[in-house]
Amino acid sequence: MLSNRIKELEASPIRRLNPYAAEARKNGKKIYPLNIGQPDIKTPNEYKSAIENYEEKVLSYADSKGIPELINSFVEYYEKHNMNFTKDDIIITNGGSEALLFAFLALFDLGDNVLMPEPYYANYNSFMHIAGVNVTPITTKAEDDFALPSKEDILKLVTPKTKAILITNPSNPTGKVYSKEEIYLIKEVALEKNLYIIADEVYREFVYDGLEFTSFAHIEEINDNVVIIDSISKRYSACGSRIGCIASKNKELMANMLKLAQSRLSVATLEQIGAANLVNVDENYLKEVNDEYRNRRDVLYNSLQKMNGVICNNPQGAFYVIAKLPVKDAEKFAIWLLTDFHINNETVLITPAESFYATEGLGRDEVRISYCTNVEALTKAMYLLEEALKVYPDKK
Ligand SMILES: Cc1ncc(COP(=O)(O)O)c(C=O)c1O
Structure with a gap:
């Protein structure tokens, strides 16, 4: 059976x-x-050229956290986006997908609850199912441009079982880019109800019409609440590389998350070498x-x-x-x-x-x-x- x-x-x-x-x-x-x-x-040439120049005789396991070159390249990238992460705040994962799975496993107990705007990226259902997490949707509608409801309406959805809010910004599937006001509204709910914020920002670069992108990592006040999910899949059209990361200033969370990373040993060494060279791609x-x-x-x-x-x-x-x-x-x-x-x-x-x-x-x-x-x-x-x-x- x-x-x-x-x-x-x-x-x-x-x-x-x-x-x-x-x-x-x-x-x-x-x-x-x-x-x-x-x-x-x-995919930028820098990816393949770094792999072609790799000269080690043994293709060994990488560190479970990821190779230092790649972690440092994410630090450098985040600096450019005013996101203040150091190398200790980052664990390299097999795509944003594994980062999501790790976040669900690390933050929730069986039967806990996550709040998230619907419609949402359908694969979240799989991660929730694996981790035994239930979803309470914050329904958003095309006719309102998928705007979030008021703070009061969101607060009403929080129960003692609610552990986190998941926000995908910009959103797959709606294309919604959350305004600074909406990001701050979520921040207030998280602070008031002591919730984690899982911020899936894998589409960070894809914002149009001169709109400003606000990351949860821009708000120092909630450093301990925020877990950023990231990936190079879409940013550098490198979906097959399976390189992503999880970034958080919450030391306890990251120390525990590392146990998950250790259980799967490491992320592919050569793919990390290729990805690390993407910091050198022309702006x-x-x-x-x-x-x-x-x-x-x-x-x-x-x-x-x-x-x-x-x-x-x-x-x-x-x-x-x-x-x-x-x-x-x-x-x-x-x-x-x-x-x-x-x-x-x-x-x-x-x-x-x-x-x-x-x-x-x-x-x-x-x-x-x-x-x-x-x-x-x-x-x-x-x-x-x-x-x-x-x-x-x-x-x-
Ligand atoms: C919102 C969102 N998060 C995460 C992912 C995971 O992507 P990957 O595992 O390739 O990084 C995707 C992929 O489509 C996505 O749309």
């Missing part, structure tokens, strides 16, 4: 449609994948990448705006949008796109958004669309989506 824990763990909703996509591809269809956050931007790289995504965002948003019955807000960060479609069930529509629809043997892959909500029934007519792909592909994909919606039989 397998454990109930594993049997009850849900398959990733972001990848759940993959078998349909595989079947469609087998049947010769070309698919524009707007379902995952896999950028098509070139224009991130600026150019930011311009590129903003441009893609404009293409996507303008196309969606023109489609009959489609409602979405203009996302200001990350590279996703939540769109309400004029269909009864977005999952059925997403499957239909793969099984029944095509124009000249081409179709689109999008993610049904229901799994990004904890509240039953929300998001059933919504999808998450990622704009990680180039403008040409995105334009084509939007044309296909518009035509598909015109002929889809199960509309609202």
